[in-house]
Amino acid sequence: MSDRAALAEDLLMEAVIGLEVHVELATQSKMFCGCRNEFGAPPNTHVCPVCLGLPGSLPVINRRAVEFLCKTGLALGCDIAAFSKFDRKNYFYPDMPKNYQISQYDMPLTTGGGVRLPSGRLIRLTRIHLEEDTGKNVHAGASIARSNYTLVDYNRAGVPLMEIVSEPDLRSPEEAEAYLNELKTVLSYIGVSDVKMHEGSLRCDANVSVRPAGSSELGTKAEIKNLNSFRFVGRAIAYEIARMRECLRAGERIVQETRGWDETRGETHSMRSKELAHDYRYFPDPDLVPLTLPREELDQWRAQLPELPAAKRARYVSDMGLTEYDAALLTEARPTAEFFEAVASASGAPKEAANWIVGDVRRSLQKHDLELSASPIRPEQLASLIRLVKSGAVSGKAAKEVCEIVVAEGRDPQAIIDERGLAQTSDEEAIAAFVSDAIAANPDSVAAYATGKQKAFEFLVGQVMRASRGKANVDIARKLLKDRLG
Amino acid sequence: MITGHGLRDAVLRRERSAEQIAREALARIEVAEPSLRAFITLTPDVAIARARAVDAAVARGENPGLLAGVPVAVKDLFCTKGVRTTCGSKILEQFSPPYSAAVVEKLEAQGAVIVGKTNMDEFAMGSSCENSAFFPTRNPWDARRVPGGSSGGSASIVGARGVPLAIGTDTGGSIREPASFCNVVGVKPTYGRVSRYGMIAFASSLDQAGPLAADVRDAADALEAIAGYDPMDSTSVNVPVPHYADQLRTDLAGVRVGIVSEFERSLESDAPMSALYRAAYAQLESLGARLLDVSLPHAKFGLATYYLIAPAECSSNLARYDGVRYGLRVADGGDVFTMFERTRAAGFGPEVKRRIILGTYALSSGYYDAYYVRAQKIRTLMKRDFDIAFAACDIIACPAVSCPPFELGAKSDPVAMYLMDYFTIPMSLAGLPALSVPAGYVNDLPVGLQIVAPAFEEGRMLGAAFAYEQATRHAWAKTPPVAAAYAQRESGRNA
Numbered sequence: 001m002s003d004r005a006a007l008a009e010d011l012l013m014e015a016v017i018g019l020e021v022h023v024e025l026a027t028q029s030k031m032f033c034g035c036r037n038e039f040g041a042p043p044n045t046h047v048c049p050v051c052l053g054l055p056g057s058l059p060v061i062n063r064r065a066v067e068f069l070c071k072t073g074l075a076l077g078c079d080i081a082a083f084s085k086f087d088r089k090n091y092f093y094p095d096m097p098k099n100y101q102i103s104q105y106d107m108p109l110t111t112g113g114g115v116r117l118p119s120g121r122l123i124r125l126t127r128i129h130l131e132e133d134t135g136k137n138v139h140a141g142a143s144i145a146r147s148n149y150t151l152v153d154y155n156r157a158g159v160p161l162m163e164i165v166s167e168p169d170l171r172s173p174e175e176a177e178a179y180l181n182e183l184k185t186v187l188s189y190i191g192v193s194d195v196k197m198h199e200g201s202l203r204c205d206a207n208v209s210v211r212p213a214g215s216s217e218l219g220t221k222a223e224i225k226n227l228n229s230f231r232f233v234g235r236a237i238a239y240e241i242a243r244m245r246e247c248l249r250a251g252e253r254i255v256q257e258t259r260g261w262d263e264t265r266g267e268t269h270s271m272r273s274k275e276l277a278h279d280y281r282y283f284p285d286p287d288l289v290p291l292t293l294p295r296e297e298l299d300q301w302r303a304q305l306p307e308l309p310a311a312k313r314a315r316y317v318s319d320m321g322l323t324e325y326d327a328a329l330l331t332e333a334r335p336t337a338e339f340f341e342a343v344a345s346a347s348g349a350p351k352e353a354a355n356w357i358v359g360d361v362r363r364s365l366q367k368h369d370l371e372l373s374a375s376p377i378r379p380e381q382l383a384s385l386i387r388l389v390k391s392g393a394v395s396g397k398a399a400k401e402v403c404e405i406v407v408a409e410g411r412d413p414q415a416i417i418d419e420r421g422l423a424q425t426s427d428e429e430a431i432a433a434f435v436s437d438a439i440a441a442n443p444d445s446v447a448a449y450a451t452g453k454q455k456a457f458e459f460l461v462g463q464v465m466r467a468s469r470g471k472a473n474v475d476i477a478r479k480l481l482k483d484r485l486g
Numbered sequence: 487m488i489t490g491h492g493l494r495d496a497v498l499r500r501e502r503s504a505e506q507i508a509r510e511a512l513a514r515i516e517v518a519e520p521s522l523r524a525f526i527t528l529t530p531d532v533a534i535a536r537a538r539a540v541d542a543a544v545a546r547g548e549n550p551g552l553l554a555g556v557p558v559a560v561k562d563l564f565c566t567k568g569v570r571t572t573c574g575s576k577i578l579e580q581f582s583p584p585y586s587a588a589v590v591e592k593l594e595a596q597g598a599v600i601v602g603k604t605n606m607d608e609f610a611m612g613s614s615c616e617n618s619a620f621f622p623t624r625n626p627w628d629a630r631r632v633p634g635g636s637s638g639g640s641a642s643i644v645g646a647r648g649v650p651l652a653i654g655t656d657t658g659g660s661i662r663e664p665a666s667f668c669n670v671v672g673v674k675p676t677y678g679r680v681s682r683y684g685m686i687a688f689a690s691s692l693d694q695a696g697p698l699a700a701d702v703r704d705a706a707d708a709l710e711a712i713a714g715y716d717p718m719d720s721t722s723v724n725v726p727v728p729h730y731a732d733q734l735r736t737d738l739a740g741v742r743v744g745i746v747s748e749f750e751r752s753l754e755s756d757a758p759m760s761a762l763y764r765a766a767y768a769q770l771e772s773l774g775a776r777l778l779d780v781s782l783p784h785a786k787f788g789l790a791t792y793y794l795i796a797p798a799e800c801s802s803n804l805a806r807y808d809g810v811r812y813g814l815r816v817a818d819g820g821d822v823f824t825m826f827e828r829t830r831a832a833g834f835g836p837e838v839k840r841r842i843i844l845g846t847y848a849l850s851s852g853y854y855d856a857y858y859v860r861a862q863k864i865r866t867l868m869k870r871d872f873d874i875a876f877a878a879c880d881i882i883a884c885p886a887v888s889c890p891p892f893e894l895g896a897k898s899d900p901v902a903m904y905l906m907d908y909f910t911i912p913m914s915l916a917g918l919p920a921l922s923v924p925a926g927y928v929n930d931l932p933v934g935l936q937i938v939a940p941a942f943e944e945g946r947m948l949g950a951a952f953a954y955e956q957a958t959r960h961a962w963a964k965t966p967p968v969a970a971a972y973a974q975r976e977s978g979r980n981a
Contacts, residue, residue: 056684099805281849286690
């Protein structure tokens with residue numbers, strides 16, 4: 001088959017992708033005990049009889065984790081179950097202290113809802129449920145099967161984990177990445193997770209299948225595990241789609257299986273081992289009582305939700321006159337959006353505020369290798385700088401210099417202007433004197449301008465600015481020069 | 487007969503020291519142990535230290551609590567910080583917990599002096615104490631016979647009058663049946679009445695801790711000491727704990743007592759047993775109670791229901807014993823899954839394995855709905871049976887057991903052993919409080935009367951049991967052979 005024919009066929013095959021995202025919730029304590037929920041502590045220091053599964057220990061539901069999950073559900077338009085329960089998922093693995101995981105099987109905390117992509121597409125959610133994380137196996141060799149020993153760190157065991165399951169609504173690796181980005185933004189806005197993929201606080205499995213474009217049936221899927229960066233997700237899905245298309249082109253049948261992503265090789269591989277052939281024997285956990293959520297509590301949580309990025313984007317464009325692009329940049333992280341809103345309201349100039357933040361402030365932050373939240377700059381300071389530029393008290397050029405100092409040092413712009421002598425003068429009398437001097441000292445340029453040479457005019461402007469040591473309001477200088485030269 | 491309340495009162499009145507009481511209890515245990523083998527671990531040093539602390543508190547003018555200076559034996563499935571807790575199993579033979587069970591802490595908070603950890607059927611699975619991985623315990627009334635189970639060690643040492651009080655657990659009858667066999671009072675509280683925190687689980691939705699006591703008053707005090715809501719146990723219920731001793735009464739005027747028709751029919755063919763129970767009911771009537779027939783139509787499904795739910799839960803509860811974190815590890819080659827298999831193969835006894843397999847099967851995909859879900863539905867029906875019965879009566883009186891204690895080895899067929907819990911399982915499935923109080927003797931062997939009450943009506947149940955006990959004093963009528971040896975030793979010393 002020619003490449004063209006293969007391409008044509010590929011275009012007729014549609015990818016169908018659903019994501020299962022595991023998010024560690026940023027609660028103070030673990031899901032079922034009082035141990036600290038903290039990444040990076042020395043191994044087995046945040047453990048107790050409960051999260052080690054010692055004989056006789058019992059779990060107690062962390063209400064904060066329930067609140068975090070419900071807030072996520074409320075933010076994503078999910079239905080919150082007034083009644084739900086926890087179940088045991090039974091299987092043996094050394095990172096599981098009890099050899100069962102407390103999870104939710106048939107009565108998850110939320111169902112329905114969806115994630116709106118920037119493209120406008122709604123990716124529907126199946127459910128969000130609450131469970132406990134496992135410990136972490138550290139193998140001496142490449143895998144548990146190829147190691148002489150394995151060490152287990154149970155610090156992570158029992159950390160609250162929320163699993164967000166999407167419908168198979170995604171159609172491309174790019175869309176999957178956009179979905180994850182949007183999800184991550186929402187989660188960080190509502191403050192329920194650190195969403196740090198590199199620390200494992202956000203992990204993802206992808207269900208991928210292909211089918212003839214336009215078909216409504218689902219093809220046989222593969223579940224790709226072990227995706228721990230956004231980039232891996234896109235690459236693994238792209239690889240898997242290509243593999244499946246290749247399979248079908250060669251006339252082979254796709255088998256339903258679990259596949260692992262090997263980042264170094266850049267490929268997925270079959271994980272069909274006996275370890276994965278599970279009958280989880282789910283049943284309701286008799287150590288826990290069903291969870292009921294009073295309506296008032298849900299209302300209270302709903303009222304605590306911040307304005308979400310999509311709503312902010314829309315408001316910035318329609319009410320503040322920002323471009324879609326700037327609105328998207330400003331809403332990527334909640335601290336940036338809140339900073340912008342504070343500057344916009346203090347300065348009364350949202351467009352200028354946006355320009356400064358996505359322009360000079362961002363550049364200065366990059367230069368000093370700072371996050372906005374780590375910079376000492378205060379919204380009032382930027383607002384005051386904007387007002388100073390507007391009133392002509394400082395030139396646009398000098399303001400850039402001031403901005404960089406404010407970002408690095410968090411000082412009052414007026415003080416910096418005074419200290420550095422950057423104030424702009426709009427005193428016509430004083431500027432007129434510089435203009436007179438410039439004309440008197442440069443007869444050649446005056447003559448050249450008279451013959452129509454624009455460059456000569458610019459030279460004269462430069463002389464006026466130099467004489468004023470840069471403080472003259474350049475617009476006034478130009479106007480006076482023009483008046484004098486006719 | 488030595489009672490806990492008698493000892494406590496003596497300690498509070500400063501007539502006797504807790505230390506002296508503890509030493510005497512330890513001496514009796516020393517005499518009884520070679521024939522009974524009620525203990526897996528004895529903790530004399532801990533006991534003496536605790537007793538001295540109680541004495542010091544009394545000397546300071548404090549009241550150390552309801553169980554001040556009372557020697558208590560604790561079933562070896564309650565975690566005791568720093569003291570080996572085996573659950574009667576090889577897999578936990580060397581396990582020393584870093585924390586104590588809520589029940590243990592509550593006992594100590596009331597001044598109890600824990601003398602040791604008692605023998606039991608492995609993981610509380612059994613009705614004779616023969617399933618202990620270490621050794622069987624003997625019945626103090628006849629050493630050829632079993633003490634019942636699974637709380638056999640606790641029942642045996644109280645029946646032998648070694649200590650006035652022990653703590654056991656009841657999942658399907660594991661307090662009531664051994665209480666009946668050893669001639670002591672055994673109370674299974676309402677599910678949720680006592681915290682399960684630190685109590686090694688067999689079947690989480692059924693397990694409850696309760697006292698095995700010399701008399702009803704001791705049982706009432708002990709229950710008061712250990713009952714109450716515990717935020718560490720989500721299934722414990724926040725209902726105030728009354729002072730049960732105030733609810734003990736000497737007559738049953740106006741009390742409606744339900745007699746279970748189905749149970750009476752099943753005992754009809756056993757003349758001595760049914761005669762004993764008929765006499766017990768007549769006694770209740772003579773105390774002023776009104777007897778009436780009630781029906782538990784689903785009780786006949788109790789055993790089948792229980793043997794789906796309890797094994798299903800245990801198959802999951804016991805999965806944690808894998809050799810990775812604590813307890814036995816058999817790692818003689820192979821991968822970690824081989825280690826799991828060999829550890830569990832070596833660490834669990836045959837009855838535990840049988841129930842794990844049974845439960846694993848019942849929860850398996852394709853069978854779950856037919857077995858586990860169905861069993862839960864029958865459980866609901868059984869609760870309803872009791873609701874209907876208790877609409878007509880205040881308490882239910884019924885047999886605790888179908889026979890007096892049997893000889894070791896007599897029930898080699900597992901199902902014959904399971905049948906021992908026929909009269910106790912329905913209350914367990916319904917989560918109701920029930921007790922066994924000594925009701926007399928058949929062939930000189932003790933038999934208990936079971937009294938059942940609605941949920942959280944332990945006070946009513948204990949009140950009725952007290953009236954019956956005080957009117958009959960069956961336990962006082964005889965002395966177990968081993969108790970005679972205490973006296974001999976005492977007189978030997980004095981001579």
